[in-house]
Amino acid sequence: MLYSKSSEYAIQAMIYLAENQSMNRIMVNKIAAEYDIPVYFLAKIVQTLSKHHLIRSFRGRNGGIQLNKPAKDIRIIDIVYAIDGPPPEVEMCVIGLDECSDSVACPLHNNWKIIKENIRVLLGHENLAILAEEVIKKKELLAQ
Amino acid sequence: MLYSKSSEYAIQAMIYLAENQSMNRIMVNKIAAEYDIPVYFLAKIVQTLSKHHLIRSFRGRNGGIQLNKPAKDIRIIDIVYAIDGPPPEVEMCVIGLDECSDSVACPLHNNWKIIKENIRVLLGHENLAILAEEVIKKKELLAQ
DNA sequence: TTTATATTAGATATAAATATCCTTAATGAC
DNA sequence: GTCATTAAGGATATTTATATCTAATATAAA
Numbered sequence A, B: 001m002l003y004s005k006s007s008e009y010a011i012q013a014m015i016y017l018a019e020n021q022s023m024n025r026i027m028v029n030k031i032a033a034e035y036d037i038p039v040y041f042l043a044k045i046v047q048t049l050s051k052h053h054l055i056r057s058f059r060g061r062n063g064g065i066q067l068n069k070p071a072k073d074i075r076i077i078d079i080v081y082a083i084d085g086p087p088p089e090v091e092m093c094v095i096g097l098d099e100c101s102d103s104v105a106c107p108l109h110n111n112w113k114i115i116k117e118n119i120r121v122l123l124g125h126e127n128l129a130i131l132a133e134e135v136i137k138k139k140e141l142l143a144q
Numbered sequence C: 001t002t003t004a005t006a007t008t009a010g011a012t013a014t015a016a017a018t019a020t021c022c023t024t025a026a027t028g029a030c
Numbered sequence D: 001g002t003c004a005t006t007a008a009g010g011a012t013a014t015t016t017a018t019a020t021c022t023a024a025t026a027t028a029a030a
Helices: A005-019 A028-035 A039-051 A076-084 A109-125 A128-143 B005-019 B028-035 B039-051 B076-084 B109-125 B128-143
Strands: A055-058 A064-067 B055-058 B064-067
Touching: A005 A028, A005 A039, A005 A064, A005 A076, A005 A128, A028 A039, A028 A064, A039 A055, A039 A076, A076 A109, A109 B109, B005 B028, B005 B039, B005 B064, B005 B076, B005 B128, B028 B039, B028 B064, B039 B055, B039 B076, B076 B109
Parallel strands: none
Antiparallel strands: A055 A064, B055 B064
């Protein structure tokens, strides 16, 4: 809904990295097993994340991946744009009409614009440090 | 983003019907040409709309389709649910975690819940009568 | 230097959404 | 009744996203 399944996998992997920053390299294998993501598929996604400099990867024995910058400097939206690509320059009309713009708006245009802005803020506001922390808290709560 | 391409086509067709209620039957062909929708594809979509009693269809000469109830009683959300199916009983976690619920929420859960509610309201609030009216106004504005 | 182990990269497979084709059935006009 | 016309329905094609497989490359440890 908000993003593709690939992006969802990417977010999961990135949160996992943020959660486990104490170990400096983590194997793609491990993450895939942890979240039940198809390994080879995650491997591809990880390559893309690496190309976008969101993570660094190391081959060979003791290899693995790690965040390429502090968790607090990585936002969900960065991950989504890296995987799904950035949003189109010219937003499509929600009901598919030609010539829909701010000045000549379709009936849903302005409402939808607000919602899109909300989504953008939501995804742009949360950073991996906060997310990881909250996920850890949540897991502790469930473990009780 | 909000709904599938099929749903978008369906919405376009339904708005067209609402705009042109004076003529009582309209050919699928005509709508497809108007909105540049693949004819055969729209034909399938129209069948689904018919099964969900949103429109009525008539075969043979002078055949075509028409709204099955007053435009003001048809909401965008009705169309989307008819085509894409209703939303899942149990909402998936946005970041794909297990055991994400209102009581044990993931970091994005509550924010996303609000946005989803906004979308639901947006799509549930607007009815075809209002939409058609506004589209007509918009077209007049563009025609000047 | 050899070996085991990770990621990388390219090719291929599967599934789902979108699109097309063709035949059948219904219906009004003649 | 015949014919033209319009939607219905079944089969197939294409595209995109998701998933899998295999070989190559890099690297640390033995």
